[in-house]
Amino acid sequence: MIHNEEILEEILSRLPAKSIGRFRCVSKPWRALLSQPHFIKTHLNRINDFPFEAQSLILVTSQSNIIDDLSHIECFVGKMASCDGLTLIEDGESSLLLINPTTKEFEGLPKSPDALEPRDSFTMYGMGYDSVSDDYKIVALSYFDTDNEHEPDCTEMFVDVYSIKKVRLQDYSSVIVAFDLGEEKFGEVPPPSLVEDSEFVFSHLLMLKGCLCMFASSSDYKTDIWLMKSTDEERLVMYDLKEGRCNDIVVENIPEEYGFGGTFIESLVSPQCNIVALSYFDTDNEHEPDCTEMFVDVYSIKKGTWKRAVSSPYDHSVGHVTSGVFVDGHIHWLASKTSDYSSVIVAFDLGEEKFGEVPPPSLVEDSEFVFSHLLMLKGCLCMFASSSDYKTDIWLMKEYGVKESWTKFKIIDTDKSEFRPLCFVGMEQVVGVKDEERLVMYDLKEGRCNDIVVENIPEEYGFGGTFIESLVSPQCNVEATRND
Amino acid sequence: MASSSSSSLSRVVVKSSDNNLFVVNKKVASQSQLLKQCIDNMEEKGTNDVILIPLSNVTSNILTLVLEYCEKHADFADDDNNNQELKQWDHEFLKKFDYATLNSLTMAADYMVTKSLLNLCCQFIADSIKDLTVQQIRQIFDIKNDFTPQEEADIKNENAWAFR
Numbered sequence: 001m002i003h004n005e006e007i008l009e010e011i012l013s014r015l016p017a018k019s020i021g022r023f024r025c026v027s028k029p030w031r032a033l034l035s036q037p038h039f040i041k042t043h044l045n046r047i048n049d050f051p052f053e054a055q056s057l058i059l060v061t062s063q064s065n066i067i068d069d070l071s072h073i074e075c076f077v078g079k080m081a082s083c084d085g086l087t088l089i090e091d092g093e094s095s096l097l098l099i100n101p102t103t104k105e106f107e108g109l110p111k112s113p114d115a116l117e118p119r120d121s122f123t124m125y126g127m128g129y130d131s132v133s134d135d136y137k138i139v140a141l142s143y144f145d146t147d148n149e150h151e152p153d154c155t156e157m158f159v160d161v162y163s164i165k166k167v168r169l170q171d172y173s174s175v176i177v178a179f180d181l182g183e184e185k186f187g188e189v190p191p192p193s194l195v196e197d198s199e200f201v202f203s204h205l206l207m208l209k210g211c212l213c214m215f216a217s218s219s220d221y222k223t224d225i226w227l228m229k230s231t232d233e234e235r236l237v238m239y240d241l242k243e244g245r246c247n248d249i250v251v252e253n254i255p256e257e258y259g260f261g262g263t264f265i266e267s268l269v270s271p272q273c274n275i276v277a278l279s280y281f282d283t284d285n286e287h288e289p290d291c292t293e294m295f296v297d298v299y300s301i302k303k304g305t306w307k308r309a310v311s312s313p314y315d316h317s318v319g320h321v322t323s324g325v326f327v328d329g330h331i332h333w334l335a336s337k338t339s340d341y342s343s344v345i346v347a348f349d350l351g352e353e354k355f356g357e358v359p360p361p362s363l364v365e366d367s368e369f370v371f372s373h374l375l376m377l378k379g380c381l382c383m384f385a386s387s388s389d390y391k392t393d394i395w396l397m398k399e400y401g402v403k404e405s406w407t408k409f410k411i412i413d414t415d416k417s418e419f420r421p422l423c424f425v426g427m428e429q430v431v432g433v434k435d436e437e438r439l440v441m442y443d444l445k446e447g448r449c450n451d452i453v454v455e456n457i458p459e460e461y462g463f464g465g466t467f468i469e470s471l472v473s474p475q476c477n478v479e480a481t482r483n484d
Numbered sequence: 485m486a487s488s489s490s491s492s493l494s495r496v497v498v499k500s501s502d503n504n505l506f507v508v509n510k511k512v513a514s515q516s517q518l519l520k521q522c523i524d525n526m527e528e529k530g531t532n533d534v535i536l537i538p539l540s541n542v543t544s545n546i547l548t549l550v551l552e553y554c555e556k557h558a559d560f561a562d563d564d565n566n567n568q569e570l571k572q573w574d575h576e577f578l579k580k581f582d583y584a585t586l587n588s589l590t591m592a593a594d595y596m597v598t599k600s601l602l603n604l605c606c607q608f609i610a611d612s613i614k615d616l617t618v619q620q621i622r623q624i625f626d627i628k629n630d631f632t633p634q635e636e637a638d639i640k641n642e643n644a645w646a647f648r
Contacts, residue, residue, distance in 0.1 A: 007594055010602070014610035021646025025618045025639050027627050104645045 009033065013042045017085075017102045017469040040471045044084055047468050048379075081127035081138075081323040085470025088127045088138055088323075096125075096138070098301070098474035101467060107474040109138070112297045112306035116142045124316065126324020126331035132351030138299040139309075139324060139331055139348055141316055298353055301474075309353045314338065314346050324348065325374040327381040328400040332358065334370050334383075343370035345383070359403035361395045378424050392419045394430075411442050413449060423466045496523060497536045498551075500544040505536075506551060511561070515554035517597035542592045546585075550592050553577065553601050578608045583624050 012020065012034065020043065024031045033039060081088045087099050096109040116123065123142040130137050294312035299305070314335035324331035330347035337344055345358040358381065360369060372385035377396060384394040392411040399405035411419050411430065419442070421432040430442045431452070439452040496513050498506045513519040519537060526535050539547065556577075560570045581589065586609055593601035613621065622629060631639065640647065 004591065004594070007590055007602075007606070010606045011590075011609050011613075014607050015614050018646045019614040021643040022618060023621055024643050024646075025631075025636060026621050026625075026629075028630050030627070031639060102645070 005033070009039060009042065013039060013046055015043075017043070017471050020471060021103065040473075044470050044472060047470060048084075081125050081326070082467040083127045083129055083136065083326050084472050085468045086127070086136060086472055086474055087467050088125055090125065096299075098138075100470070100472060100474050102469040103471060103473070105473050105475065109299060110304070110306070112140060112299070112308075114295065114297055114306065114308050115140070116144065116295065120144055122317065122321055124321050124323060124333065126326060126333070126348065128324075128326035128329070128331050128350050130350035131329060133300075133302070135300050135302040137301070137350050139350075140295075140297040140299070140306075141312060141324070141333070142295045142297070143293065143317055296348070296353075296355075312346070312348075312355050314344060314355065315341070322373065325376050325381065327376050327379070330356075330358075332374050332381060334372060334374060336370050343368065345374070345381075358397070358401060361397075361406035361408070362403060363408075373420070375421065377421065377430075382421070384421060390416045390418070392421070394421060409444060411444075412447060413442075415449070419449075495534065497534055498547065499536060499538040500542055500547045501540050502544050504544040504547075506544075506547060508551060508554075512551065512554045512558045515557050515561075515598055515600075516550070517599070519596065539596070541595050543588070546588045546592045549585075549589055550596060550598065550601065554598065557600065574604055575608075578604065583609075 012023065015023070020034050024034045080090075085100055085102060087101055089097050089099060095111070097106055098109055099106040121142050121144050123140050126139045126141070128137060128139075129135075294314065294316050296309040296312055297306050298309050300307070312335075315338050316333060316335045322333070324333050326332075329351060330349055332345055332347050335344055335346045336342065343360070345360050347356050347358045348354070349356060361383070369383065369385065372383050375382050375384070377394070381397045381400065382394055384392055390413050392413070393408055394411065395406050395408050397406050411421070411432070413419055413434070415434070417435045419432050419434055419440075420436070421430050421442075423431050425431055425441065428444045430444065432440055432442060434440045434449065440449045441452055442449050495507055495509045496519065498508055498513070498519065500506070508519070510523060513523060522535065522537050542550070556573055557570070560567055578586065578589075586605060590602065590605040590609070593599075593605055613624065616624070621627070629636070
């Protein structure tokens with residue numbers, strides 16, 4: 001009936017993503033129109049015009065069927081981020097996946113070569129659209145877990161010697177994993193026989209005098225150093241410094257070219273340096289200049305690569321790991337100033353790839369709000385906190401970056417439960433989670449909560465946030481990003 | 485911009501493609517950017533004659549509907565856009581029509597540059613077709629299925645997510 005292609009596009013771009021997918025099967029011209037990047041962009045821009053209308057909830061269950069091909073995705077609620085329908089999740093093995101839950105397309109992201117070892121560090125992610133380079137970017141903000149008492153404190157030595165690029169612990173089952181540069185694959189190296197398997201993931205690998213070493217500080221503040229040495233082509237010995245003797249190691253199935261000397265030497269400091277470095281290995285040492293640094297890594301979907309950005313001048317170790325909130329070209333987190341530990345809303349500019357600040361609401365006390373939470377509601381940056389009397393104050397910054405535009409509304413629950421807002425439905429209804437258990441809808445006008453009944457919902461689930469139903473592909477599709 | 489001359493038109497005459505004449509007052513006509521542009525041009529020239537605007541693409545049936553819409557919206561022109569009463573009226577207004585009429589109305593709104601009516605029609609059509617099957621869409625839009633059975637199976641498979 002409609003022969004004007006422009007008008008046809010006007011109509012079809014207002015359809016939900018699912019209808020568009022179905023109507024690609026109408027005819028060849030429709031398929032061409034509904035698949036072209038320009039159309040996907042137009043569709044996305046229409047959704048973004050009404051940021052509070054087309055949202056879906058992410059529910060996390062132990063057996064996720066979001067994507068049929070991925071039988072089992074375990075992910076952490078606090079580590080998800082979503083922008084334009086693309087949703088970033090981290091699975092149980094710290095791998096990043098970019099999923100469009102609507103079209104079921106997904107893409108595994110490579111690990112950052114600079115990534116910190118997950119066991120020793122915390123990483124928070126954020127994701128957003130950078131209009132400057134017309135690119136989606138993922139930001140990883142990581143810092144060492146300096147408070148974990150089960151690990152030896154990390155010192156400069158840790159950073160210098162432990163080559164994250166070339167050696168990493170592959171899984172949690174306590175194996176030493178060696179990356180063979182020639183073969184470009186991982187193999188296993190037998191651990192010292194006197195070390196308990198379950199414990200040594202807390203040890204660290206390093207290179208001493210051309211040998212692979214492992215050390216761990218024990219509870220009595222003595223340092224065990226294990227040295228693995230290639231004595232000839234077929235024998236490996238373990239040298240225990242403390243006991244001052246060698247033990248033979250029988251290695252089965254280890255390839256001959258698996259020598260340690262050659263493969264690791266290029267990343268090593270000299271023996272003298274190691275000695276100096278070892279002298280830093282002191283669990284009582286309180287000066288850990290490298291440990292408090294906030295590492296910032298940025299992934300570009302267009303380029304498909306990670307890049308280390310200037311580190312953050314703020315203290316992001318605020319007690320809870322949360323994903324960044326993307327609003328207006330910036331990814332936001334709550335953090336503390338390193339100078340006086342006052343709270344601050346920090347904004348990572350995706351174009352310039354550096355941190356700045358957003359003014360907080362003037363009525364909020366500086367000292368407190370780092371323990372609040374950020375989210376996006378109605379396309380605006382929001383901050384909320386539950387108070388002790390079960391009232392949830394939600395601040396909404398109506399005009400981005402304008403301090404005076406922060407507006408407060410309250411959610412008062414007579415049930416005495418905690419309320420975490422997720423999204424708006426229309427102008428007056430807020431969908432949220434009560435006590436991290438139940439989905440509820442709070443009516444701002446009536447001032448009360450109603451339970452939301454979801455059919456076929458698994459018994460156990462978490463609430464990851466929201467996404468919009470777009471057609472944007474997680475594959476490096478340069479064309480299909482939005483235009484601002 | 486209207487000129488400072490004394491001439492100021494209060495109404496225009498619009499002619500449909502089937503040669504029917506409609507007298508339209510200026511405020512109503514201004515809902516259409518096409519008509520408004522004609523009026524502004526004439527006012528700048530300082531003419532006092534009643535102007536005739538021929539619309540070669542719009543039949544009188546459809547023009548009647550467009551003008552009905554413009555009249556209603558001219559009444560609310562000073563109100564804010566979120567007026568609930570007007571939204572309700574818009575919906576009731578479009579509900580009466582079949583797809584063929586909606587189509588013609590959309591084309592007329594596009595031709596007469598009546599943006600709000602165009603948006604309204606497009607959204608209304610989108611809302612009413614979103615749950616239809618592929619076969620129903622082909623019927624309504626009079627589209628021939630040009631896929632081979634194999635091609636159709638492939639494209640369905642590619643977009644299997646949309647059929648669940």
